[in-house]
Amino acid sequence: MMNKIAAFINEDLTRIHSSVASQLSESYGQCFFITGGAGFLGTWLCEWLMYLNRTENAGIKVYVLDREKNRIQERFENELQRGEMVLLNYDVRSLTEIPREVNYIIHAAATPDTSFHASCPIDTMSSVAEGTASMLRAASRLNNLKAILNVSSSAIYANSDMTTLTEDSTSLPFSHSLAAVYPESKRYAEKLCQAARNELRLPIVSIRPFTFCGPYQNLSSPWILNTFINDALNKRPIRIYGDGQTTRGVMYGADFSVWVLVILLHGKSGNVYNVGSDNPVMAYELANYVAKNFSFTPSIMLNTSLAKINDRTYLLPDTYQVKKDLNLTTFTDLELSISRTVTWFTQIYK
Amino acid sequence: MSQDNHILISDPTLRDGNHAVSHQLTAKQIALYCSAADRAGIPIVEVGHGNGLGASSLQVGLAAIDDFTMLTTARDNLKSSKLAVHVIPGFATIEKDIKPAIEYGVDVFRVAAHCTEADVTERHIHFCRNEGKTVFGVLMMTHMADRFLLAEEATKMQAYGAEAVILMDSAGNYLPSDVVEKVSHLVETLSIPVGFHAHNNLGMAIANSIAAVECGALILDGCARGFGAGAGNTQLEALIAVLERMKYSTGVDLYKTLDAGNLAERELMKVIPTISSTSIVSGLSGVFSGFLKPVNRISQEFGVNPRDVFFELGRRKVVAGQEDIIIEVAKSLKGSKYDE
Amino acid sequence: MKKFKVAILGTGNIGTDLLIKVQRSQYLECVAFVGRNTNSSGMAKAREMGITCSDKSIEFIKQNHKNIDLVFDATSAKDHLLHAPVFKDLGIIAIDLTPAKVGVMSVPAANLSDCLAADNINMITCGGQASIPLAYAIGQSQKNVEYIETVSIIASKSAGPATRRNLDEYIQTTEKGLIEFSGAKASKAIINLNPAIPCINMQTTVYAKVSNPNMDSLNTSVSEIVEKIKKYVPGYELIVPPLYENGRISIMVKVRGLGDYLPEYAGNLDIINCAAIAMAEEYAKNGLEV
Structure with a gap:
């Protein structure tokens, strides 16, 4: 099964690599430290960096810090054995030393699972807040640190009515809602990074990721595209909770992770970038794309809560800034993103 | 939020009503009422032990028939109505109760918790959603929490994947002003529909239900003849009639609902729920009306006044599932009498 | 009498309460308090008490097993399933406070001495x-x-x-x-x-x-x-x-x-810890090592 996974991911990376090759060469011979390195973004980053070692003989070394270890251990067994990768299995809050050889840090440790935020708000906030503080303190003692990329969240923006969000859009107002624990802590972490950039003279960019799909996502996490695929995988009608007009832009994991690498390697310290797809797609259209990728064409049900509501949300980034500053573009269009994702879940990662 | 003044009706006659007959509803009774409700076009019919799936026990009463018999009988007699169950984590588990219920053809899972304890529903809501079932979160005994705390707990259920949240006035303690305060705050806070489930201890069930829809609730629970624990619930036939007169649409046939009410009275009930003096005490004291029967029985055994037992239970803030405290209270009341 | 050397794995409420009970016992001494987050309040308490702490989780146990007779596992069922074979290989007695159900179920009032033959004890709930x-x-x-x-x-x-x-x-x-x-x-x-x-x-x-x-x-x-x-x-x-x-x-x-x-x-947390201590003391009294 591992070979199948490796081959599948390799197809994506090969397809994209030539378009970004020149922007990735800065990474050769460098040492990376990724917190949350076994998550969706973290695993994709490892894939890219190990791909560069494989195909370009890039001589990159990666430290992965994560509480979970199984996926990394299985997927990168050889790389771990050869010492191209090192797995550190503890909580980011407990991070006191970062290996001296590290040049680049990607701070991606946090759980985006809304169920977890609801049940464990304290842990949610403390792992973001204390985890970021621990990382920054440890980073300040490194010899050859070139850049830190802090993964923030698009959840810090206030609800937008049918407008795309720029990096300067209004952020969430202070509210009594406990549902804001995650964005509040992410906003705090961004500010902490800003403080560390100034006080500790650390080179830091932050990104605000939007909506993604692809291998290494957890199908049971309650985000619409995943539930659609999950329904279809189980040979059920695809259930859309509302009227299907909720709007998102969806970016494929391979694009997301290579954008993150380019931003890390070339982004200007102090900048904040939206990362995601600015191509709007409605839930109903997404369901149709998913259905098309299944041979039995599942039916699509609207308003599954039985009581009719038309509560729609609209979450779409304006990515002008990141595209302009870093010369980035979409490598995997929506249709291909979804067909790759469905193939992954139906044929590769069962 | 409502597009066309539509109210979704959910009918727990065969679940809440089971409290009124000590969970002794038979397969035949379930079959008869399900057919009648199905004919009336009632969208959701809830069936089970009074405390829901997997709750048949010495603690809250053994049911006459098991969950399998109840649910498969109901399933066989519901053509267009959806079949629903009440699920309380702590009683019911995913492995032993929810998985089989899905096999038996349950469509709607109403996963319930005491109003301050919504986080116990995470895995159950999640599981049912991932199985492609419709899932509502239910907060019980909601008179015990203020609107802010209710909104926080309801928001958890929404995050877990609930497609609606139902507030239950399990003790029959609300007045319409309480409903307006709490329901409108939830409607404002949540992105999913809000429902209301009224009890009639203080004679306010219909008035409270109407207050709820007037401030944005989209789901109402009602039982034939108000069949339910203690003073009973919102009377479904009257609810449909009032909603019809107020120009809300429910998709439910009034005449056939009246017929279902007659059938329920004839076939299901030993006595029609009435607001007894004890029920008023339970409503005022804020104690779950499902405690009525055990309180009366145990009070008699210990020779103490059930009203005293209720006010003491209210003082101790007991919640559903704590029926065993009744014995302790009765015992201590009896003891204190001897002391005098 | 030589005290039995125990390690506590899991530094949450259960683990930290166990630590205090172990230190009071005349049969047991805590040689390591082990978790994954050095900043947890349990670790802070343990450091204050002068106990050796580590955030290296099961790896620490592997590296120091020669100095450990018994481990209390107060992590999670998922983690205990991974830890159990490690303890077995290292010849360390495991008292499991998670619902992993790997070992022999112990209720000290009922089957204390029957459990001594086992090397993995489950404290049920x-x-x-x-x-x-x-x-x-x-x-x-x-x-x-x-x-x-x-x-x-x-x-x-x-x-x-x-x-x-x-x-x-x-x-x-x-x-x-x-x-x-x-x-x-x-x-x-x-x-x-x-x-x-x-x-x-x-x-x-x-x-x-x-x-x-x-x-x-x-x-x-x-x-x-x-x-x-x-x-x-x-x-x-x-x-x-x-x-x-x-x-x-x-x-x-x-x-x-x-x-x-x-x-x-929190009598619910206390009773399971008290039972676990009673079990560990029984091993100590019998001077057993697996």
Whole structure:
């Protein structure tokens, strides 16, 4: 099964690599430290960096810090054995030393699972807040640190009515809602990074990721595209909770992770970038794309809560800034993103 | 939020009503009422032990028939109505109760918790959603929490994947002003529909239900003849009639609902729920009306006044599932009498 | 007498409360307090007490196994499944406080000495530690126990996120233990979180259906076992002695915690820790090493 996974991911990376090759060469011979390195973004980053070692003989070394270890251990067994990768299995809050050889840090440790935020708000906030503080303190003692990329969240923006969000859009107002624990802590972490950039003279960019799909996502996490695929995988009608007009832009994991690498390697310290797809797609259209990728064409049900509501949300980034500053573009269009994702879940990662 | 003044009706006659007959509803009774409700076009019919799936026990009463018999009988007699169950984590588990219920053809899972304890529903809501079932979160005994705390707990259920949240006035303690305060705050806070489930201890069930829809609730629970624990619930036939007169649409046939009410009275009930003096005490004291029967029985055994037992239970803030405290209270009341 | 060297894996509330109990024991000494987050309040407490701490989790145990006789595993069921084979290979006795159900179920009042032959001991659940001794007394004194049921009510404040998420495992494990120790044909466990303020103490009721119950014999058995439990759980109290009403036996107990690291109302956490300590001390007294 591992070979199948490796081959599948390799197809994506090969397809994209030539378009970004020149922007990735800065990474050769460098040492990376990724917190949350076994998550969706973290695993994709490892894939890219190990791909560069494989195909370009890039001589990159990666430290992965994560509480979970199984996926990394299985997927990168050889790389771990050869010492191209090192797995550190503890909580980011407990991070006191970062290996001296590290040049680049990607701070991606946090759980985006809304169920977890609801049940464990304290842990949610403390792992973001204390985890970021621990990382920054440890980073300040490194010899050859070139850049830190802090993964923030698009959840810090206030609800937008049918407008795309720029990096300067209004952020969430202070509210009594406990549902804001995650964005509040992410906003705090961004500010902490800003403080560390100034006080500790650390080179830091932050990104605000939007909506993604692809291998290494957890199908049971309650985000619409995943539930659609999950329904279809189980040979059920695809259930859309509302009227299907909720709007998102969806970016494929391979694009997301290579954008993150380019931003890390070339982004200007102090900048904040939206990362995601600015191509709007409605839930109903997404369901149709998913259905098309299944041979039995599942039916699509609207308003599954039985009581009719038309509560729609609209979450779409304006990515002008990141595209302009870093010369980035979409490598995997929506249709291909979804067909790759469905193939992954139906044929590769069962 | 409502597009066309539509109210979704959910009918727990065969679940809440089971409290009124000590969970002794038979397969035949379930079959008869399900057919009648199905004919009336009632969208959701809830069936089970009074405390829901997997709750048949010495603690809250053994049911006459098991969950399998109840649910498969109901399933066989519901053509267009959806079949629903009440699920309380702590009683019911995913492995032993929810998985089989899905096999038996349950469509709607109403996963319930005491109003301050919504986080116990995470895995159950999640599981049912991932199985492609419709899932509502239910907060019980909601008179015990203020609107802010209710909104926080309801928001958890929404995050877990609930497609609606139902507030239950399990003790029959609300007045319409309480409903307006709490329901409108939830409607404002949540992105999913809000429902209301009224009890009639203080004679306010219909008035409270109407207050709820007037401030944005989209789901109402009602039982034939108000069949339910203690003073009973919102009377479904009257609810449909009032909603019809107020120009809300429910998709439910009034005449056939009246017929279902007659059938329920004839076939299901030993006595029609009435607001007894004890029920008023339970409503005022804020104690779950499902405690009525055990309180009366145990009070008699210990020779103490059930009203005293209720006010003491209210003082101790007991919640559903704590029926065993009744014995302790009765015992201590009896003891204190001897002391005098 | 040489003290038994124990390590505590998992630095949450359970692990930290265990630490305080271990340090009080005349048979045990804690040689390591091990988790994954050096900044947790449990670790801070342990450092304050001068205990060796590590955030290297199971790796620390592997590296230092020669100096460890016994490990209390207070992590999670998922983690214990990974840890159990490691302990076995290293020849360390494991006392498991998660609902992983790997080892032999232990209720000290009922089967303390029987457990000594095993190298992995499961402490069942908090409700199990309160109810199973009573179920055992019913099983010992009555013929034909048809059905046993237990209801535990715990203070909402004493139930952390893991407890709340794992109610199903709690129920399954407790039900299994009830049958194993009482010989009943069927069992049921119910758990209820009570938000009342001030916090209630843990209350556990055991019901049984027994044809022709012998109440005298039951009363004797129950008083004997309650005395045994009180030796290792001082806050265990019989509040409704065996009562036969409405065709069922009911017995009710209350558990007040010792208030070591956790508040007194958290009797549910205290009882499972007290039982685990009693088990570990029994190993120590017998000077056993696997």
